[in-house]
Amino acid sequence: MAGNSRRKGAMRKPGTKKGAVVGSGGQRRKGLEGKGPTPKAHERPNHKAYRKPASAQKRPQQRKDSGPTSELVAGRNPVVECLRAEVPATALYVALGVDADERVTEAVRMAADRGISVLEVSRPELDKLTHNAVHQGLALQIPPYEYAHPDDLLEAAKNSGEDALLVALDGVTDPRNLGAVIRSAAAFGAHGVVVPQRRSASITAVAWRTSAGTAANLPVAVATNLTRTLKDWADTGVMVAGLDADGSITIDELELANGPIVVVVGSEGRGLSRLVKERCDETVSIPMAAGVESLNASVATSVVLAEIARRRRVAGRI
Structure with a gap:
């Protein structure tokens, strides 16, 4: 049938939009010609890498580490609790x-009464300041906490004329636990608390409130490397005792209590990290009734500090 035959020279029906019957019209030859190397991503207008530098120029540069900033405590009860605790x-x-x-x-x-500025602001402005938190019309501005250096804790113990009693937290990330540990440390005569720089809770308004204001009187230091800090303290004669459920001794056998000592507390779930545990002179467990797996980090710290005291x-x- 004319137009459907595959033989050379066959005729097509008039009005069809198909190409030539014989050959490709040079399209195949053109397709075999090289187009050169593929442009790099930032040279292709439709690629996101091409648009990224332009958008970056439009946005203002932001510092990755802007340092400590103030914090706002929102809500009537939290604000009153912070003021009562003299945060x-x-x-x-x-x-x-x-x-x-x-x-x-x-x-x-x-x-x-404490000389704190009382500022009246519009509700929309307070919403903006608190990032739309439930403030109930009250917010308290807390300045950033000023941390001590680990060496300052040893100096405080030396100036007190007593054997050093220090607390180190390893992986405690809940600020409420941190605040409770600070409160217990102050109650049982410790000279300071040290926290690692990474993977640790910091002194926030929550920690301030839980510590009942004792964070203002007990120094809290930040260790860049907790393992190295424990080694430095050990070199000065401070014994390192780590709390561990499978400890080598119990608190009933803690003879190290009568000398310079640092009590190391791990997280409730993970416990002490391997390197910190290897740095301990003794690992101490707390005898408990059957069926109880572990204690909260702050509670365990209180029990051991009470026994040492x-x-x-x-x-x-003392």
């Missing part, structure tokens, strides 16, 4: 037209 604060923000109940009145009174009282060292 350092620089300003109290009160929303205009707020319903002044007893908590608002108490917060304003305590702030005024008891032994030192009996020995007449």
Whole structure:
């Protein structure tokens, strides 16, 4: 049939849009010609790498490490609790037209008594300051905490005339645990707490509140490398005791309590890291009733510090 035959010279029906019957019209030859090397990604206008430098120029440059910044505690109860605990604060923000109940009145009174600036702001502005948190018309500005150096803790122990009693936290990331440890350390006569620079809770408003203000009186240091800090302390004669569920001794056998000692506490789930555990002179366990796997990090710290304080009282060292 004309137009459907494959033989050379066959005729097509008029009006069809198909190409030539014989040959490719040079298309195959052109397709075999080289097009040169593929342009790099940043040279192709439709590639995201081409558009990235232009968009980066439009955005202002931001510092990756802007350092510590102030923190805002939002909500009536949290603000009142922080003021009662005498957490350092620089300003109290009160929303205009707020319903002044007893908590608002108490917060304003305590702030005024402590010389903290009381600033009235609009509710939209307070929403912006607190990043739309539930502030209930109150927010308290907390300045960044000033950490000590690990050597400062040994110096504080030396100046006290007592054997050093220090606490080191290894992998404790809950600021409430950190605050509770600080409170227990202060209650049982410790000279300071050290936390690692990475993978650790920091002194936030939550930690301030949990410590009941004792963070203002007990130095907290940051160790760039906790293992190295423990080694440096050990070189000065401080014994290292790590809390561990499978410890080599129990707190009933903790004879190291009557000398310079640092108690190392790991996270509740993971416990002590391998390198820190290898640095310990002793690993200490707390005897517990059957069926209880472990204690909260702050509770375990309180138990051991209480035992150390008891032994030192009996020995007449405090």
